[in-house]
Amino acid sequence: MSFINYSSREINCKIVYYGPGLCGKTTNLQYIYNKTNPETKGKLISLSTETDRTLFFDFLPLSLGEIRGFKTRFHLYTVPGQVFYDASRKLILKGVDGVVFVADSQMERMEANIESLDNLRTNLAEQGYDLNKVPFVVQYNKRDLPNAVSVDELHKALNHRNVPEFQAVAPTGVGVFDTLKMVAKLVLTELRKGQ
Amino acid sequence: MATQLVMYEEEFSKINAVCDRLTKDANAKVVFLVDKNGQLISAAGQTQNIDTTSLASLTAGNVAAMGGLAKLIGENEFPNQFHEGARDSLYMTIVGSRVVLVVIFDNRTSLGLVRLRIKKASDELSKIFDALLKKTESPGMGSPFAEISDDDIDNLFSE
Ligand SMILES: Nc1nc2c(ncn2[C@@H]2O[C@H](COP(=O)(O)OP(=O)(O)OP(=O)(O)O)[C@@H](O)[C@H]2O)c(=O)[nH]1
Numbered sequence A: 001m002s003f004i005n006y007s008s009r010e011i012n013c014k015i016v017y018y019g020p021g022l023c024g025k026t027t028n029l030q031y032i033y034n035k036t037n038p039e040t041k042g043k044l045i046s047l048s049t050e051t052d053r054t055l056f057f058d059f060l061p062l063s064l065g066e067i068r069g070f071k072t073r074f075h076l077y078t079v080p081g082q083v084f085y086d087a088s089r090k091l092i093l094k095g096v097d098g099v100v101f102v103a104d105s106q107m108e109r110m111e112a113n114i115e116s117l118d119n120l121r122t123n124l125a126e127q128g129y130d131l132n133k134v135p136f137v138v139q140y141n142k143r144d145l146p147n148a149v150s151v152d153e154l155h156k157a158l159n160h161r162n163v164p165e166f167q168a169v170a171p172t173g174v175g176v177f178d179t180l181k182m183v184a185k186l187v188l189t190e191l192r193k194g195q
Numbered sequence B: 001m002a003t004q005l006v007m008y009e010e011e012f013s014k015i016n017a018v019c020d021r022l023t024k025d026a027n028a029k030v031v032f033l034v035d036k037n038g039q040l041i042s043a044a045g046q047t048q049n050i051d052t053t054s055l056a057s058l059t060a061g062n063v064a065a066m067g068g069l070a071k072l073i074g075e076n077e078f079p080n081q082f083h084e085g086a087r088d089s090l091y092m093t094i095v096g097s098r099v100v101l102v103v104i105f106d107n108r109t110s111l112g113l114v115r116l117r118i119k120k121a122s123d124e125l126s127k128i129f130d131a132l133l134k135k136t137e138s139p140g141m142g143s144p145f146a147e148i149s150d151d152d153i154d155n156l157f158s159e
């Protein structure tokens, strides 16, 4: 749920990176953080366990520039992918404007991808959102690994809605900004439609 | 799905005034107001050395987590939280179920005074937000983005 401030002429939108444990959500945010100018970003906050697994969320505020005199700000969040953190995932989805689903391309994570996507659909529905309607982008991450399944197969399993999809290698940044730009675009396009 | 939060000049200056006054009346260091989704609405007092964006997001995360805990034990929410530090302390109150008022203070004031002043400010804010919500829902208040073009959006990403 975006926040429009006519007085300070700002618009804030919330984007959530969702996906199974270890699929690379935090790595996406870290790459974005490392590659953006200091003046356009805030601090990257990571609430994680000692083994660097996301415990509650990662948070990165980004400014993208102005549209018609309004500063556009995006708040990027990741959820914890591990199955037992479901209560936290629900909380983070509150007020979301756009979702990136990060899939792990490895063969052995196929089931985890599908489960996580189902979980996203259920948790969104609980908040009154429909996964078939929210601004949504799919990223097939870990394309560099030898056990990665074909994009065609991933598409069939995870992208029934046929939304924009991107291949990625998050640690080196392949596909990371393309994914972000697309979801930001979809969010702004949705705003144009109004409430 | 809840309605979008929209802030207009009139209410914004009223809200800022309430936060400013609370800072003085409670003798607090900083006062800030955050929407439950983590967006900063207003900040008053000595905000120079504070990363208010991070603070807003963590406040929202904290309130969301405590709200989840409350529901688990059969409460609706915990409307007030107090955290005492070695030097600075923090008090947060949920206002009208939509926003969170946060006050940071030190030993130049007292918890009693802070509580008292927060109560008053929170009643005032509650009224302002009710009015704001009505305004947002009234017809003719379309999105300011209704007019933007594909080019406007593309230009944002052209760098
Ligand atoms: N080879 C390879 N490794 C990756 C890729 N993306 C992420 N990783 C690695 O996968 C591991 C997990 O990445 P994270 O970004 O922490 O995963 P996450 O999705 O945030 O995991 P949770 O916080 O548990 O939900 C890290 O060691 C990353 O370096 C990729 O595209 N290729």
Ligand SMILES: [Mg+2]
Pocket (backbone or CB within 6 Å): A025, A026, A027, A053, A054, A078, A079, A080, A081
């Ligand atoms: Mg993570």
